[in-house]
Amino acid sequence: MSALVDAQHARAREVLGSEALAYYESGAGAELTRREAEAAWSHYRLRPRVLTDVAAVDLSLDLLGTHLATPLLVAPTAYHRLAHPDGEVATARGAAAAGALLTLSARASQPLESVAQAAAGPWWFQVYATRDPAVHRGLAVRARDAGATALVLTGDTPFVGRKPLSDSLGIPGIEDMVAVNSGAHLRPDAATDAADQWPSATTDLVAELAALTGLPVLVKGVLRGDEAARCVDAGAAGIVVSTHGGRQLDRVVPSAVALPEVVAAVGDRVPVLVDGGLRSGLDVLTALALGARAVLLGRPVLWALAAGGAAGVRELLDTLTDDLAHVMALAGAPTLDAVTADLVTRIERPVERPV
Ligand SMILES: Cc1cc2nc3c(=O)[nH]c(=O)nc-3n(C[C@H](O)[C@H](O)[C@H](O)COP(=O)(O)O)c2cc1C
Numbered sequence: 001m002s003a004l005v006d007a008q009h010a011r012a013r014e015v016l017g018s019e020a021l022a023y024y025e026s027g028a029g030a031e032l033t034r035r036e037a038e039a040a041w042s043h044y045r046l047r048p049r050v051l052t053d054v055a056a057v058d059l060s061l062d063l064l065g066t067h068l069a070t071p072l073l074v075a076p077t078a079y080h081r082l083a084h085p086d087g088e089v090a091t092a093r094g095a096a097a098a099g100a101l102l103t104l105s106a107r108a109s110q111p112l113e114s115v116a117q118a119a120a121g122p123w124w125f126q127v128y129a130t131r132d133p134a135v136h137r138g139l140a141v142r143a144r145d146a147g148a149t150a151l152v153l154t155g156d157t158p159f160v161g162r163k164p165l166s167d168s169l170g171i172p173g174i175e176d177m178v179a180v181n182s183g184a185h186l187r188p189d190a191a192t193d194a195a196d197q198w199p200s201a202t203t204d205l206v207a208e209l210a211a212l213t214g215l216p217v218l219v220k221g222v223l224r225g226d227e228a229a230r231c232v233d234a235g236a237a238g239i240v241v242s243t244h245g246g247r248q249l250d251r252v253v254p255s256a257v258a259l260p261e262v263v264a265a266v267g268d269r270v271p272v273l274v275d276g277g278l279r280s281g282l283d284v285l286t287a288l289a290l291g292a293r294a295v296l297l298g299r300p301v302l303w304a305l306a307a308g309g310a311a312g313v314r315e316l317l318d319t320l321t322d323d324l325a326h327v328m329a330l331a332g333a334p335t336l337d338a339v340t341a342d343l344v345t346r347i348e349r350p351v352e353r354p355v
């Protein structure tokens with residue numbers, strides 16, 4: 001765990017309201033998946049190279065036609081105005097200042113056009129299949145028109161997962177926040193129902209969204225190689241391995257365990273990305289060595305936003321990017337292409353209490 005992530009989390013705990021904090025922190029069910037996510041990365045050990053020229057480490061990459069300065073992306077997370085009055089606009093500014101790509105949630109709490117204006121850097125838009133298809137279609141087209149360069153269709157949320165630690169508290173102001181993007185064509189009281197999850201969505205939606213917008217569509221929430229192949233066969237331009245931060249089905253395999261299987265199945269056809277429990281440069285290096293082209297950060301960005309607004313988000317992304325460059329150098333990998341599978345090995349029993 002990076003010391004900054006810890007410090008920003010501690011600060012966020014001080015400044016956030018109790019409902020917002022519970023909503024952000026909680027996971028589904030008994031929270032096994034949420035709790036397991038971080039530790040799963042430490043089941044791998046590094047196999048560094050020696051006497052390699054690492055004086056200059058280059059973290060840049062091309063991802064689905066976009067040139068990026070860092071492989072750290074902002075994951076789509078809902079309702080940033082719960083964390084900070086400037087909401088997603090502040091997140092977009094912080095990400096752009098760090099040269100990091102923002103994935104804007106379908107449940108953003110500010111109009112996507114306002115966020116797009118603030119996003120001086122590249123951004124993608126995350127889509128949920130909604131009961132009223134006019135809502136997800138309208139959002140996808142508006143996002144394309146506002147400058148999004150890809151869509152991320154979240155596939156693991158036919159229904160919202162039950163989170164015992166936060167469901168009873170509710171989310172303050174949620175109707176207004178839902179209506180801000182999805183309710184434009186509806187009466188305010190109808191917006192929430194129309195924007196509700198549509199549980200009948202299938203992989204057909206991948207090609208439909210691609211045809212509607214002309215944008216590449218990634219599928220997020222994949223944890224199996226055969227399922228990744230099914231999504232790519234249906235037209236997916238990329239896969240995001242994810243447990244949704246342990247907020248959907250509890251007791252699923254950790255992202256760190258699912259990633260190699262997904263990379264083996266589709267990594268030669270499309271870029272595979274990953275999120276879940278990534279909290280340090282070493283975690284990110286491990287994910288990249290296991291075949292991820294880039295990684296996404298969820299809760300750490302929320303803590304950074306609550307702790308310091310746009311400047312906090314920038315500090316988080318800059319610090320983790322610098323941390324990644326440092327451990328890449330020590331591992332003998334001066335470029336992302338040099339971060340290959342031979343750099344890691346899985347160990348069966350990590351030392352539980354190192355002395
Ligand atoms: C408070 C919260 C809200 C989220 N909202 C969304 C969302 O709107 N859409 C989505 O696809 N994923 C959502 N996610 C999941 C994240 O995109 C990501 O998969 C997860 O947070 C990564 O794990 P991490 O928090 O350990 O970094 C949310 C996660 C959290 C914690």
Ligand SMILES: CC(C)CC(=O)C(=O)O
Binds near residue numbers: 157244
């Ligand atoms: C409104 C929710 C569906 C947003 C979400 O994905 C989450 O809270 O995990």
